[in-house]
Amino acid sequence: xxxxxxxxxxxxxxxxxxxxxxxxxxxxxxxxxxxxxxxxxxxxxxxxxxxxxxxxxxxxxxxxxxxxxxxxxxxxxxxxxxxxxxxxxxxxxxxxxxxxxxxxxxxxxxxxxxxxxxxxxxxxxxxxxxxxxxxxxxxxxxxxxxxxxxxxxxxxxxxxxxxxxxxxxxxxxxxxxxxxxxxxxxxxxxxxxxxxxxxxxxxxxxxxxxxxxxxxxxxxxxxxxxxxxxxxxxxxxxxxxxxxxxxxxxxxx
Numbered sequence: 084x085x086x087x088x089x090x091x092x093x094x095x096x097x098x099x100x101x102x103x104x105x106x107x108x109x110x111x112x113x114x115x116x117x118x119x120x121x122x123x124x125x126x127x128x129x130x131x132x133x134x135x136x137x138x139x140x141x142x143x144x145x146x147x148x149x150x151x152x153x154x155x156x157x158x159x160x161x162x163x164x165x166x167x168x169x170x171x172x173x174x175x176x177x178x179x180x181x182x183x184x185x186x187x188x189x190x191x192x193x194x195x196x197x198x199x200x201x202x203x204x205x206x207x208x209x210x211x212x213x214x215x216x217x218x219x220x221x222x223x224x225x226x227x228x229x230x231x232x233x234x235x236x237x238x239x240x241x242x243x244x245x246x247x248x249x250x251x252x253x254x255x256x257x258x259x260x261x262x263x264x265x266x267x268x269x270x271x272x273x274x275x276x277x278x279x280x281x282x283x284x285x286x287x288x289x290x291x292x293x294x295x296x297x298x299x300x301x302x303x304x305x306x307x308x309x310x311x312x313x314x315x316x317x318x319x320x321x322x323x324x325x326x327x328x329x330x331x332x333x334x335x336x
Contacts, residue, residue, distance in 0.1 A: 128175045134182050139194050140164075144171075144201045152204045155180065171201040172208075181214040184231075192224040199227065203234035212238070219247050225257035232263050239271035245299065252306050258316035265310070265319070268303055269326045304330070 129137070141158035152172035157179060159165050169176040180198045183190045199218065205211045218231035232251065238244045248271075250265040310323035 092107050118234070128178050134179070137179075139183065139190060142197045144197055153201050155201050167230065172205050177202070177205060177208065177211060181210055182220050183212045187222050187224075187227070192227055195222070195224070196230050198232045199234050203236075204298040206234060206238055212243075216243060217234055220250060225255075225260055228255065228257070229263050230261050232260065232267060236267055236270070242299070245271065245303075249306055252310060258314075258319050261310070261314070261316070261319050262322050265307065265326050268307075269329055272300070272303070272330055303329050307313050 104292065138160040139157065140160055141156075143156040144153045145156075147154045147170055150170060150172075155167075155169060155171050155176050157167040157176075159167055159179075164197055167176070167179065171177065171180065180202050184195055184198050184202070187195060195218070199215070202211050202215065206215065212235075215231045215234050219228050219235065222228050222231065226249070235244050235247070239248065244325045245268065248264040248268050251260055252268075255261055255264070304327070307323045307327050311327060314320050314323065
C-alpha cells in the first residue's frame with residue numbers, strides 16, 4: 084500500500100531526527116582530530132611521552148631582533164600536531180632542541196644541524212654544553228660533529244671543551260673534523276690575554292699559574308706534532324704544521 088504524502092513526510096522527519104541524534108555526538112567526538120597543527124608558544128615543557136613520540140616535520144631558525152638567541156619554529160607531530168615557537172634561550176625550547184641532538188638515532192642529520200645552529204648562542208648553559216660535547220664525540224654524522232665543535236668555539240679555552248678537541252684530533256676518523264679541532268685549539272690559545280706570558284715587573288705582581296695549564300698546553304703541542312708526522316690526510320698534516328708554527332713563539336717563552 085502506498086504511503087500517503089503526510090505519512091511519508093513524517094517518516095522522513097523521524098528518520099532524519101534519528102540520524103541527527105547519532106551524527107551530532109560523532110561530529111563532536113571527532114572535531115578535535117582535524118589534523119591541523121596547534122600553534123603554541125613554548126611556555127610549558129613537553130612531557131617525556133610527548134618527547135619520545137614526537138616527529139619533527141619542520142624546523143626553522145631565524146634571527147631575533149635585539150637578541151643573539153635566534154627564534155625557533157618547530158613543527159611537531161606529537162599527541163596532537165603543533166607548531167612550537169620561541170627563542171632558543173627559552174628553557175622549553177632548549178629542552179626540545181637538546182633532546183633532538185642527544186637522540187641522534189631518531190632525528191635526521193639536517194634537523195640536528197639546525198638544532199646545533201640554534202643552540203650555539205646558549206653554549207654557556209650546562210644542559211646545552213653537555214649536549215654539544217656529546218654530539219662532538221659520538222654523533223655518527225661527521226658534519227654534525229664538526230657543527231658541534233663550531234658551536235663550542237666561544238668556550239674552546241675551557242677544560243672540558245679543550246679535552247673534546249684533543250679527543251677529536253686523536254680519534255675522529257674524519258679529516259674535516261680534525262682540521263676544525265686544530266683551528267679551535269689554536270684559536271683558544273691565541274685568545275688568552277696578551278700579557279699572559281709576559282714577565283711580571285715585580286715578584287709581587289706575578290700571577291699564580293693556573294693548575295695544569297702548562298701541562299695542557301704541552302699536551303696540545305704533542306698531539307699536533309704527532310698529527311704533523313703521522314696523520315693520513317695531507318691537509319691535516321699541513322694544518323697541524325701551520326698551527327705549530329703559529330704557537331711556536333709561545334712554546335719557547
